[in-house]
Amino acid sequence: MAEQQISTGPVSAASPTQRPLLAVAAVLLGSFLTGFDTRFLSIGLPDLRGAFGLGFDEGAWLATITTSAQLIAAPAVAWLATAFGIRLVMIPACLIYAVTSQTIPFVRDVETLYVLHFIHGLMLGAFIPATLMIIFRHLPPKWWLPALAVYVFRSPFSLNFGVSLVGFYTQVVGWHALYGQHVALSLLMAALVWFGAARDPINRQLVRNADWAGMLFLGIGTAMIYAGLDQGNRLNWLESGTVMSLLAGGTVLMILFFINEAVVAEPWAHYSVLASHNVALGIAIILIYAVTSLSNSLLTPNFLINVAQLRPEQVGDLLLPYLVLPLIVAMFVGVWFLRHYDARILIAIGFTAFGLAAWLGTGLTQLWRGENFIPLALLQAVGHAFTFLGVLIFIISNADPKRATAFGAYVQVVRLDGIEIGTSLMATWVRVREQLHSNLLGQYVGAGDSDTVQALHQLTGGFARGSSAEVATARGVATLASRVTREANVLAYIDAFEVAFAAAVVGLLLVAMLRPAPIGPLSPKR
Known part of the structure; x- marks a missing residue:
């Protein structure tokens, strides 16, 4: 009796188009736009709260609602594009995104703001998932690797350059520009899709069996x-x-x-598409990458903003020249490497770079400022470029390209939820460790202790001029307490860098378990 074959989703077939580069440029632009949108909602949130008159809790839900809406749409976009065509999916998404981006700055009602950001995120969820599909359907195989490198580049680029851009907009242009750039770029995307994407007919059979x-x-x-x-x-x-x-x-x-x-x-997306040793390990490596890369995307900027008290544009003065620009060079090197050598070696080099960066981060002190993070930033640029590019190429090499629609659904879930799992757990780890260290340090700052009395005397003396004794004492106590909190935060960030280092080691162990990928269009030259 023949074994029943499990359908793993619709077959992604190519459609002819006279301007494939325009279609690819559109979806790559969309993936960059998604990264910038995510970054400005995290780094620029304090400015947005002030502009919209939101409380801390109301502002916190703003970013959550936007990204959650992305996740509702993102897994299904590849299927929708296969069923209805890329034009019918992307062009309306771009136009609705432009309208909401234009409208949001003028809204002050919290409920309306949430609704518009939900729609905003829902449309944003269409941009990245279409990228891989367009690359494989519209470009010849020799261009797959460079196009995928640009796709990988957009994530660390937007995360790090986004810090500088948010600072520039909020300090020089005005916070409205955070949304204004989305209007211009999404309209440009719509035009690129209109002129570049194939005019696919609606697959009515696929829609009926949806x-x-x-x-x-x-x-x-x-x-x-x-x-x-x-x-x-x-x-x-x-x-x-x-x-x-x-x-x-x-x-x-x-x-x-x-x-x-x-x-x-x-x-629609049967889990059998993941039933491969290399693909399953590749997904696990992406999750580990999400954790170890937090040494760059979370720990470095958060320390400089929360502990060193720098503005986003000042943090950007570090990230732009020492991470973003080296990242461009690292991407070219990564593409060349993959044309000649096994992707597993590139992934291992990337995890090693992240591990070294995290190890350097364990030497953190409260005196560290931007220049102290330069070696970390250079290593993190190599880590981002080599690890993500290598693992993406390796997974694609082991997956069935005809089942990209089903496989893409899982990639989007891992991409967004995997990063959020790492970010949430790391943020919780930093908070809990700060509380622990604050409690431990506080045991050595007891009332009546000679060192404490001496420190308070020195601090109070500095505030005595022009203030009453009561005010000077209160300010001295507050300053001492803030110093304890600062040192507790430093120790907590050191603990977090240790977690990032451990994640890099785990990543290397997983890489060692990978088997050679089958020969295909992305295989290195022999």
């Missing part, structure tokens, strides 16, 4: 899990009913998704 339940289960489930993770650190995890409800509800929907894919006649 697995709508699977798409909704995966999209809403991952969005709920993301929202729970994003708010978990702020709302103290198990102590919050909101967080627990989001995580529990999302988990239930994910279970229903896998059950649905197992029993439905035409599954």
Whole structure:
């Protein structure tokens, strides 16, 4: 009796187009736009809270709602583009995104602001997932590697250059420009798609057999899990009913998704597309990359902003010349390397660079400023370029390109939820370790202790001129307490760099377990 073949999703077939480079430029521009949008909502959030008149809690939900909406749409975009054509998916998304970006700066009602940011994120979710699909469907194989390198480059570039850009907009141009650039770029994207993408007919057979339940289960489930993770650190995890409800509800929907894919006649993204030793390990390596790369995307800028008290544009003075520009060179080197050598070697070099950067970070002190992070930034540029590019090429080399639609759904989940898992856990780790170190340091700053009395005497003396004795004493005590908090934060960031170092070591162990990829268009020259 013949074994029943499991459908792993619709076949992604190529369509002819006379201007393929315009279509590729459009989706690559969209992937850059997504990265910048994510960065400005994190780095520029204090300025946005002031501009919109939001409280701390209201502002915190702004970024959560936007990215959660991305996750609802992102897994299904490759399928939608296969069924309806890239033009019918991307052009409306670009236009709606432009309209919401133009409208948001003029809104002051919190509920309306949330709705517009939800729509904003939903449209944003269409941009990155279409990128891989367009590259493979519209470009000849010899251009796949450079195009994928640009796709990989946009993530660390937008994260790090975005810091400088947010600082420039908020300090020089005005915060409205944070949304204004989205209007111009999304309209440019729509034009590029209009002139460059193929005019695909609607696949009515695919639409009739659509697995709508699977798409909704995966999209809403991952969005709920993301929202729970994003708010978990702020709302103290198990102590919050909101967080627990989001995580529990999302988990239930994910279970229903896998059950649905197992029993439905035409599954949209059957989990068998991941049933490969190399692909499964590759997904795990991406998750580890998300953790170890936090030494750059989270720890370095957060230390400089929260402890060193620098503005985003000042942090950008470090990241732009010492990470963004070296990243460009590292990408060219990575492409050349992959044309001649095994991707596993490139991944190992990348994790080694991240490990060295994290190890240097364990020598952190409260005196560190931008120039002290230069060696870390240079190593992190190599880590970003080599690790992500290498693992993406390796996974694609081991996956069936005809099943890119199904595989793309899982890639988007790992991309967004994987990064959020790492970010949330690392932020919680820093907070908990700061509390622990603050408590331990506080035990050595007891009332009546000779060293404490001497320190307070020196601090109080500095505030005595022009102030009453009571005011000078209060300011002296507050200054001493702030110094204890500062040192506790420094120790917490050191602990976080140790976690990033451990993640790099785990990544190297996983790389050692990878098997050679099959020969294909992305294989190195023999």
